[in-house]
Amino acid sequence: METNRYQPHQQSELSAAFDRFVTLREEMDRLLGSAFGSIGRPAGSFKSWSPPLDVYEDKDNFTVVVDLPGLKREKIDVSLREQNLTVSGERTPEENPGEQGFRAERFYGSFQRTVKLPAQVDPSTVKASYQDGILKVVLPKAEAAKPKQIAVSVN
Amino acid sequence: MNEQFAPSERRQEMATRQSNQFYFTPLVDVQSTPENIVLRAEMAGVDKTGLEITVEDGNLVLVGRRSPLNVSGDPIYAERSAVDYRRVYELDPSIDTDKITARIEDGILTVTLPKAERVKPRKIALE
Structure with a gap:
């Protein structure tokens, strides 16, 4: 991958x-x-900035997890092109009038991450959710990519 | 006139170790208004129940424990850290510790540290 x-x-x-x-x-x-x-x-x-990303795999799905604290839901863009999942977006500072910064460590602005999944996925059933600053994308594997049980008859 | 930098830095490492437990040091922005010092810490995966904010010995201790991720299967690629967050700030004496408030939203912990009345800017009326 x-x-x-x-x-x-x-x-x-x-x-x-x-x-x-x-x-x-x-x-x-x-x-x-x-x-x-x-x-x-x-x-x-x-x-x-480049947010950290994990990929999980089970029998039926791939799950991509990205740490995106402080993003507005509508500023996150998830797209799939064949096996390539791209997550992009923009983080804007939570500025309030009258504030003066004296220590800034966090990153703002645009980001983009692309991950190539190791097998075909079914694009029509991909689900994305965002909670507590974590984006989770569940991508069900295409039927052709799922492991199959093959009965072997021993003579 | 120099402004007193209220929450001064204690630890700057990426990760710290506290009695055999490892913690990830969250990235924090510190800002100041005439009334408050505002800290904003990135704590992805932490909700309200996972927060422990304490003031002890003049230190502000921020701890964020991550909620379980609820992902099925095994990791095949991993960059994220799974350990909890912790960061300690030394509080300036001008902070009114009884009135510190905090909230967490979308993985950003916002801590508001009110400045005591006596250090707030005020107008002096001319007689």
Whole structure:
């Protein structure tokens, strides 16, 4: 199974600057034999966020679980193209007037995750639910992809 | 004039260990209004019943226990963490600890820490 974390969104100048800094730091680490260990984030992590995702399988279904805390239900988009399930959306800050931030760790903006399921699924019966910040997509396997019991007669 | 940064950082690691139990450190945004300090913590999978918010020894302790996922089958690919969340903040003395309120919605815990009357900005009337 493959997962795809590509991020097709426009990169802001600021995030590009951070990425250049991270790349520079990695180059310095390499030259200095990584004297300072791995601190900070890998290059590319400043431009957008990528929510963690699990895939479960049982006899009849695949279940894809994505941690998406703080999203509006209508801002989550789930689509299926053959065996590729794509979850995308956008998170906007819960801003109230008069608030001044002094520590921001959370990620906002667009995200997109695509996962290729290991077998065909039946697109007409896919169900998605969102509760407590977790998106759960249940994808029933196509009949052809289900395991079959084959009776073997021993002579 | 310097603003006092009320909830100061205790632990910044991704995960912490507390008496043999591992916790995941949630991502938190901290904001300030004239009346309150507002914390917003990402706790996916936690509902109201899984929250434990305590104030002890001047520390605000946020613990979020995840509800069971109710997924059938076995994981064939896993990136998510299944451990509970915990984060500790040192409270500034100007926080009115009796009036702290919290709510959780769509996996975001919002904690409102009211500033005591004496530190709120106020107009001084001219005589």
